[in-house]
Amino acid sequence: MSILTKRHEPDTLTFNGVTVRVNTSFDTILRVLELQQDKLFDDAEKLYITLEMLIDDHQKLNLKKWExxxxxxxxxxxxxxxxxxxxDSAPVIDFNIDAERIYASFLQDYDIDLSEQQGRMTWQKFIALxxxxxxxxxxxxxxxxxxxxxxxxxKGKERERLMKLKRHYExxxxxxxxxxAILAYMERLKKE
Structure with missing residues (x-):
């Protein structure tokens, strides 16, 4: 269903006959993505915290097993x-590294203050924008x-300028x- 034709209804899932609302606000999803990179928590803790972040009323599901x-x-x-x-494509955006750029870009293009949209703007809308x-x-x-x-x-100064910008933003x-790639190239040179 298209973002243009879908009525704004909360995302839900049904498990063992019980339906619960899934929190798909962009800020929640960004926190879930951030959590996955956090070395402080083990995989089981991350799984349970993710459940709590995405499904407020997960107790209704009466989940007993990790599976x-x-x-x-x-x-x-x-x-x-x-x-x-x-x-499948290589990532060109990192939500943590690019957070300020994303914030400023939404303000510039759409006059949207993302801090005011927390808990309101869905992940689907966020990604579309x-x-x-x-x-x-x-x-x-x-x-x-x-x-x-x-x-x-x-060549010359222009190439140098572009290389510097690529390194700055990489x-x-x-x-x-x-x-x-540089190390592999140096190894090949040693062998010649």
């Missing part, structure tokens, strides 16, 4: 994955440098890939 909790959390996350852009930000926003400028292929004919995963 049941996992099934409910996966069902809730499946609601979101159907609404999210292609997850994020995916259509104009190229002159702070986030899309950073993404542009991250994905930019510098043409080989670009994500840690991109930095790691770049460093690994």
């Amino acid at each position: 049941e909790i996992s099934a409910v959390v996966n069902q809730a996350l499946a609601l979101l994955s159907r609404k999210t852009a292609d997850a 994020l995916n259509t930000l104009s190229d002159d926003t702070p986030l899309m400028k950073a993404v542009g440098y991250r994905v930019m292929e510098i043409p080989p004919e670009t 994500l840690p995963t991109q930095r790691k890939e770049r460093e690994q």
